[in-house]
Amino acid sequence: MAKSFNYEGLFSKNSQDTPIRVVSHAKYDFAVAYPAPETLPLDGLTEALRIQLDTKGDQMARDMAYYPQVHGLLELREFVCDKLAADRGFRVKPEQVVITSGSSEANALLIQAITNPRDTVIVEEYVYAGTLAQLRKYGANVVGTPLDDEGIIPAALEDLIKKLTAQGEKPKYLYTIPEHQNPTGSTLPEARRRQILDVAHKYGMPVLEDDCYVDLRFEGKTQPAFRTLDDSGIVMHVASFSKIISPGLRLGYFTASDEVMRRAVSFRSGGGPSQFTMYAVDGFLRSHMQEHKDTFRPMLRQKRDAMVSSLERHFGGSGATWSKPQGGCYSWLTMPKGTNLTAIQQQCFDDGVGFIAGSNFAPNNNGDHCARLCFAFESPEKNREGIALLAKLFEKHGAMKAKAAARR
Amino acid sequence: MAKSFNYEGLFSKNSQDTPIRVVSHAKYDFAVAYPAPETLPLDGLTEALRIQLDTKGDQMARDMAYYPQVHGLLELREFVCDKLAADRGFRVKPEQVVITSGSSEANALLIQAITNPRDTVIVEEYVYAGTLAQLRKYGANVVGTPLDDEGIIPAALEDLIKKLTAQGEKPKYLYTIPEHQNPTGSTLPEARRRQILDVAHKYGMPVLEDDCYVDLRFEGKTQPAFRTLDDSGIVMHVASFSKIISPGLRLGYFTASDEVMRRAVSFRSGGGPSQFTMYAVDGFLRSHMQEHKDTFRPMLRQKRDAMVSSLERHFGGSGATWSKPQGGCYSWLTMPKGTNLTAIQQQCFDDGVGFIAGSNFAPNNNGDHCARLCFAFESPEKNREGIALLAKLFEKHGAMKAKAAARR
Numbered sequence: 139m140a141k142s143f144n145y146e147g148l149f150s151k152n153s154q155d156t157p158i159r160v161v162s163h164a165k166y167d168f169a170v171a172y173p174a175p176e177t178l179p180l181d182g183l184t185e186a187l188r189i190q191l192d193t194k195g196d197q198m199a200r201d202m203a204y205y206p207q208v209h210g211l212l213e214l215r216e217f218v219c220d221k222l223a224a225d226r227g228f229r230v231k232p233e234q235v236v237i238t239s240g241s242s243e244a245n246a247l248l249i250q251a252i253t254n255p256r257d258t259v260i261v262e263e264y265v266y267a268g269t270l271a272q273l274r275k276y277g278a279n280v281v282g283t284p285l286d287d288e289g290i291i292p293a294a295l296e297d298l299i300k301k302l303t304a305q306g307e308k309p310k311y312l313y314t315i316p317e318h319q320n321p322t323g324s325t326l327p328e329a330r331r332r333q334i335l336d337v338a339h340k341y342g343m344p345v346l347e348d349d350c351y352v353d354l355r356f357e358g359k360t361q362p363a364f365r366t367l368d369d370s371g372i373v374m375h376v377a378s379f380s381k382i383i384s385p386g387l388r389l390g391y392f393t394a395s396d397e398v399m400r401r402a403v404s405f406r407s408g409g410g411p412s413q414f415t416m417y418a419v420d421g422f423l424r425s426h427m428q429e430h431k432d433t434f435r436p437m438l439r440q441k442r443d444a445m446v447s448s449l450e451r452h453f454g455g456s457g458a459t460w461s462k463p464q465g466g467c468y469s470w471l472t473m474p475k476g477t478n479l480t481a482i483q484q485q486c487f488d489d490g491v492g493f494i495a496g497s498n499f500a501p502n503n504n505g506d507h508c509a510r511l512c513f514a515f516e517s518p519e520k521n522r523e524g525i526a527l528l529a530k531l532f533e534k535h536g537a538m539k540a541k542a543a544a545r546r
Numbered sequence: 547m548a549k550s551f552n553y554e555g556l557f558s559k560n561s562q563d564t565p566i567r568v569v570s571h572a573k574y575d576f577a578v579a580y581p582a583p584e585t586l587p588l589d590g591l592t593e594a595l596r597i598q599l600d601t602k603g604d605q606m607a608r609d610m611a612y613y614p615q616v617h618g619l620l621e622l623r624e625f626v627c628d629k630l631a632a633d634r635g636f637r638v639k640p641e642q643v644v645i646t647s648g649s650s651e652a653n654a655l656l657i658q659a660i661t662n663p664r665d666t667v668i669v670e671e672y673v674y675a676g677t678l679a680q681l682r683k684y685g686a687n688v689v690g691t692p693l694d695d696e697g698i699i700p701a702a703l704e705d706l707i708k709k710l711t712a713q714g715e716k717p718k719y720l721y722t723i724p725e726h727q728n729p730t731g732s733t734l735p736e737a738r739r740r741q742i743l744d745v746a747h748k749y750g751m752p753v754l755e756d757d758c759y760v761d762l763r764f765e766g767k768t769q770p771a772f773r774t775l776d777d778s779g780i781v782m783h784v785a786s787f788s789k790i791i792s793p794g795l796r797l798g799y800f801t802a803s804d805e806v807m808r809r810a811v812s813f814r815s816g817g818g819p820s821q822f823t824m825y826a827v828d829g830f831l832r833s834h835m836q837e838h839k840d841t842f843r844p845m846l847r848q849k850r851d852a853m854v855s856s857l858e859r860h861f862g863g864s865g866a867t868w869s870k871p872q873g874g875c876y877s878w879l880t881m882p883k884g885t886n887l888t889a890i891q892q893q894c895f896d897d898g899v900g901f902i903a904g905s906n907f908a909p910n911n912n913g914d915h916c917a918r919l920c921f922a923f924e925s926p927e928k929n930r931e932g933i934a935l936l937a938k939l940f941e942k943h944g945a946m947k948a949k950a951a952a953r954r
Contacts, residue, residue, distance in 0.1 A: 143780035145660075145806060148718065148752065153659045153809040159616055172939035175604075175611035183822065184592075186601050191592050196583075202794030208567055233566075239647065239816030246815030251561045252553075272815065310556065345554065372551035386610030386821030398553060401561040407654030407680065408647030408816075413794030414591065415820040537896075 156349030164405060166524025168445075168511040169492030171320070177437065178384045179422065179430055186208070186421030187414075195409035195530045209393070210237025211416040217423055218391050219340045222375075225352065230393045236403060239411050241378035241390035245313075246272050247402035248346055248374050248392060253278050257310040258302055261341075264470070264499040264508065266320040269313060269348070280308065280501040287461065289319060290327035292333035299341050316364060318351035318466025321499045321510035325464060328361050334499060335368050350378040350390070353431065354514075355465030356439035378530040379419055382431065383466070386416055438465070442529045445469055445511060448525035456538050460511075467514035470496075473537060476505040483537040491528045574719055574932025576853075576919040578899030579728070579875060585845065586792045594829030595822075607685055609821045617811070618645025618799070619824040625864075626799050630783075633760065636774045638801045644811060647819050649758045649786035649798035653721075654680055655810035656754055656782050656800060661686050663716040666710055668751075670698060672878070672916065673905040674728040677721060677756070682770055687715065688909040695869065697727060697734035700741035705934050709750050719752040724772060726759035726874025729907045730856065731919035733872060736769050756797070758786040761839065763873030764847035779803030787827055789875070790839065795823055846873070852926035853877055853919065860937035864946050868919075875922035878904075881945060885915040888944040899936045 146374040163170070191198060193477065201207065201227070208214065215232040223229050253259065253275030261270070263282035273280050281302065284294040302309055312334075316326040326334075336346050347364040363373040378390035389411055394402065402538075442462070446469060449460045457474040471493075479493040494510025513521055532538035571578070599606060610614065614948040618625065623640035631637050648654040661667065663685030669678070671690035689710065692702040703720075710717055734742075747754050755772045773783040779802070786798035797819055802810065814819075847867055850870070854877060857868045863883040865928050879901075881887060888903040904913025942945035 143750070143752065143803070144750075145779075145803070146796070148660050148750075149805075149809055150658060150660055150662050154812040155805060156808050156812040158808065158811075161612060161616075169853055172611045175607035178607050178610050180599055180603060181701075186597055187592055191588055195588060199583035199586050202586050202588065203580045204569060204794075208569075239819075243816030250558060252556050252558055254558050339551075342552075342556075344551065344553070350904040363624065370551040371553070384610040384822075385817075386612075387819055388820045395551070395553070395555075397563060400564050400566065402559055404562040404564040409793075409796055411647075412796045412820045412823040414792075415822050416824060418822060449595040475807055511744030514839065532683070 158541030164487045165490040166520055167515055167526060168493045168513070168524060169487070169494050170512050170515045172385050173381065173434070173467070173514045174439070174516070177434060179426065182426050182430070183383070183422050185416045186425060187418040188475060190417045190421040198413070198417055201417075208410065209233070210233065210410060211413065211420060213368040214416050214420040217390075217420060220241040222393070224367050225360070226349070226363045228363065228369065234393050234396070236392055237411055237416060238390045238398060239346060239388045239408075240385070241376050242268060242272070244376040244383070244390050244392040245346070245348060247399070248376065248394065249273060249276050249278070250342065250405040251398060251401040252311060258276060260295070260298065260309045260312045261501060262314060262319060262322070263502060264321050264496060264505060265501065266315060266348075267494070267498045270499065270501060273313070278493055281309070282463060282500065284504040285322060285324065287324060288330065288333060289316065289322075289324045290314065290330065292330055292337060293522055293533050295334060296337050299337065299343070303341075306413070309341070309343055311346055312338065313346045313348065315348045315351065317361060318350060318354060318463055318468075320351065320466070321468055321494070321496070322470040323461040323463030323466055323468045325361055327356070328367070331361065331364055331367055335364060338372055339370075344372050344374060346374045346376065348376045348534070350376065351466040352377065353382040354435070354438060354467065356435040358441070358464035365393070371398070372400060382427070383419065383422065387419060389415060389419055434524065438514055440518045441513045441516070441521055442469070444521035445513040445525055452526050452529035453538070458538070467512050469511045471509045471511055473507045475507055477537050479509050479537060480506045482531075482537055485535055486528065486531045489527075489531050489534075491524050491531055493528070549619075552596065562905070570893045572900030573898040574928055574935060575900045575923055576921070576932060577902050578923045579894070579923045581789065581791050581842070581846075582924070585842060587834065588678060589841065589882060590834050590838070591791070591826045591830050594833060597650040598825045599706045600830040602769050606825055608820070609825075615665065617618065617641070617643065618818060619828060622691050622828040623799075625828060626682070630801070633876055634771045634774050635770070636771065642801050642804070643799055644801075644807060645819055645824060646798045646800060646819040647796045647816075648788055648793070649675060649756060649784050650680070652784040652798045652800040653677055653754070653756065655813050656784065656802065656806070657681060657684050657686070658813040659806060660719060660752065666715040668703070668706065668717045668720045669909060670722060670727060670730070671910060672729050672904060672913060673721070673754075673909065674723060675902070675906045678907065682723070689717070690908065690910040693730060693732065695732060697724065697730075697732040697737065698722065698738065698742060699743060700738055704745050707745065707751070711748045711749075715734045717749070717751055719754055720746065721754045721756065723759065725757060725769060726762060726871055726876075728759065728874070729876050729902070729904070730878040731869040731871030731874055731876045733769055736775070739769065743772060743780070747778075751780060752780050754782045754784065756784045758784065759789060759874040760785065761790040762843070762846060762875065764843040764850070766872035773801070779806070782806060790842070791827065791830065791833070795827060797823060797827055846922055848926045849921045849924070849929055850877070852929035853921040856930040856933035860934050861946070866946070870931055875920050877919045879919055879923060879943055881915045883915055885918050885945050887945060890939075890945055893943055894936065894939045897935075897939050897942075899932055899939055901936070
């Protein structure tokens, strides 16, 4: 091999030497953020693609050659409009919808459209680590607003805005997952959403609403989206097919007011998602979505029940609390303050139980005593076994006092 | 509807209010950059996906749930390595390959890794408009280096580097499509590539090689890639499945030295291409690529022949010249200096013939008398008819002198 070429001084200032993430799994994996592979409707997707090809092969061929629909397959955007009207109760036109490579691209495009370096952005006190990383990548100063069991506390949000504004750090916008929040599992009640919208208008602060878990509700009542309650354009609405079908499809979407949409799309590179995948998903959703939801949701509920009852059994009385979400994938475990789960996360993984310590989700650096536990991936039985083992590991590593054996 | 929320002052400084591109087609469409839809192997792709599912459904399900392979499906990266070794004669490992959303994402990631605003970047004097737009989007000062029928002239390139360096604008890197260049159709001979690599090393200037047309050669000898001639890391190699299978798949790939790769990947948003599409393409390529190439290439050649013979017949003797490419999709028409094809592009489109005036590809603003003509899309017959009509339209709009009717 020739002498290595030296790139020193040639890299761009905002490039990062990013280590390659290696994904590995513990025996009991509560660290992931996905449903179980065996629940994915791959046969249904492939069959749907076959049918699409048989019934509109010529149109598919043209789309695969031209990719003329820059915001994504028209039929899929029409489906999204119908779905938003039926499930979320607000109406948009297909030309107001952009299909993206997962909700992560949607968030990335919108964040880039409205973030300058050093802008202050408010998020939930505990926030999806992927979005936290994206916000920081584009230079945002990220501040968490306090949460309780029902999510963002509107009065605390307004106090925070006032405080930040007084410090010369007027917040630019709010990012929130209001339904089955990642990582806490909480759902924000309608009354709070209305109060938060009042605050948003008062301070001229748009709301970036990430509604990616809404399809995964298995009990209780879906709350109206921020976007349902307000069509002034102050709400940017993002959602995803990752959770209801499969993350590996990389398909999500957003809707926002016209100029926001055009500016967001200007950050796209790569020309949009695969037409091939969009045709498969469009066909599948139209024929199978309800049926798939009907099998998927009770399964998720069983898993949530298994995890929560096992938490009750093995963590009850220890001073720990945990959320009992009505949907989504996560329960949020809160140990007494002073407990350091960040310190033992790797040890627990090595001993067979994966979780993500709260510090990974905490822009205010207050998450060491918390953990996100994903119940959606493992079977009910493994949820029970894994939580039992987790309690033992917490005791072993000094994060929880040992209890009388009888309790188990 | 509520009063519209006003986003004034909230947009990021580098966001652009991008108009939505509406794609329309002239009767004779030489303006596109794609093969004909009816030549796309959609049945083969869907069949390949069915077989993948039948033979490795469990693995597919895991990949669709976890997406653990951050740089793209391992099997597809292994295929790329074998293909690069067989077709291009250089060896890389799967961990040195990143699968991207078309070659456009590959280019965007690499450009971002090594471009700061106001960096000077050298490109061919006429360069793919998409890359030109990408380079400018990330702030590059783009300068074209002179071309002749065989592409970049190495001595002229060195002169340009010296001139720019003397002006305090030392070029950061060179972007080039050396094989069946877009838009000119030329292929750079091996000897010139070696000379250009010498220049690149002398001035510490990496080469971003866009090899996206290499599979579309239908006559003559494929030239070794820059990357084949130099494994020091100075060459970043980008390629695509868009041209050999379908642009709508959005699948391409790149290989570069380790740190360049890691920094490029740090700009990704959206989590990589669809696993679903990668499985389909991997299955298809392994079973059908050679067969598909064997039918695809002769068809392209027929189309090239039809266009070039019609150019000879209708433009011969007018002072015009045109390239006769050995592959790819484009012939480059050069009218006498002073002709303004930019001015009549829309009129010709309205009258039935689409082409792209050279000004769209010209960082040095010297392309008004040129046009890119894509022969790959229309049938041989429509290539002949369309060029005949184009000659009449050039005469009608004053871009060419009328000839004796007998010549037609």
